[in-house]
Amino acid sequence: MYPPSFPVISTASPRIINITVSSNGDHTFKARCTAEGEPAPALTWTSPHSSNLTSVTNANHRVTKELQYLTHDGKYTCTAVNSHGRAEGSVYFYKFKASNSSFFLILIFVPLGIKVLVLLVILGLTLFPRGPSTAPSILARPQPQDSTYENFDRRCDGSHSLPTEQPAARCS
Template sequence: MVVFKCVTHSSSDLCKTAVSYKNKYKLIGNPRHNNLSIKIDNLTWSDSNRYFCRVEFSGDLHDKYESRTGIRLHLIAAPRIVNITIGSNQDRTFRAQCTAEGEPLPSLTWTGPLFSNATSVTSLNHQITKELHYLTHDGKYTCTAVNSHGRAEGAVYFYKFKAASSSLILILMFVALGVKVLVLLVILGIAVFWRAGMCRYLFAFIPFSAFNQTVN
């Protein structure tokens, strides 16, 4: 329950309140002109409810009025795409899922590359979800939400990884193995060449006298 206290000192004064409950409910108008209203800002779906108004006058003539039946607040809204994703199933297949909200509840339509008609729809309160099963074709998938107050669209792109064939995998394995063998042979050749060069270098720089003494 929200309670406001309105004070007016003359017939020309508007209703002045120092309170704005949660920055959402405001009392506006002039009770001396039989005009007093509650204004609700920042509406959400949870505000759809039945509201009752009770007015009490203080002073010499104490009186009160109350609406016994109340008034029903019904929100309407154009569609809005809340979420659109692509996911995988346990059997390694792929699915697209689109969730939208609006009032009246919007209808959802998937468009895009060729696909099966396997879809499922679930709804809760002001939200509706449509799932597209077993995606098989690459491309852009568009979800369209429509109701009597407008339309909204969202899109996702699906590209499935295509595994290479077994023969291509074997060829790539042999190529990689051949490259490794070639690199190993090059390294061995460099090592042999380097050792042979060092031996010739040492032999060339041994003094002849030292070599002669060794022979004698």
């Protein structure tokens, strides 16, 4: 390097160091371009909408120009020019816009509804299986039971006796 006693005269073509887009905090956006060169370059912004306000900061061989209130989607280009050349840098700005139509809600809730319906069907088939059940049903009709005493008061000859009569003799 040169000793500090000798002045250095340097020249450099412009170079874009940084281009950023950020929020102002109040839901508006700004773009900032920083360039360097010797002599300090002049910065200009080219945008889809040309009435944006700008501010310039100059420090040594660096220049920063801010484009305030970005409102339109599109390509924003920063151009740095000095007596030794020209440099450009671009940034694309797009705001996310929420859909006001019900199509977006339908797109989300129809598949969700189908999944819930399938889950309920699977749950129903698991908890209430079809086919014979081993557990007695509350609504089932009671069936008459077969009695072992069904033919107790029959006689061997096929006649019936009343309950007050003597029991019939056993048939052999």
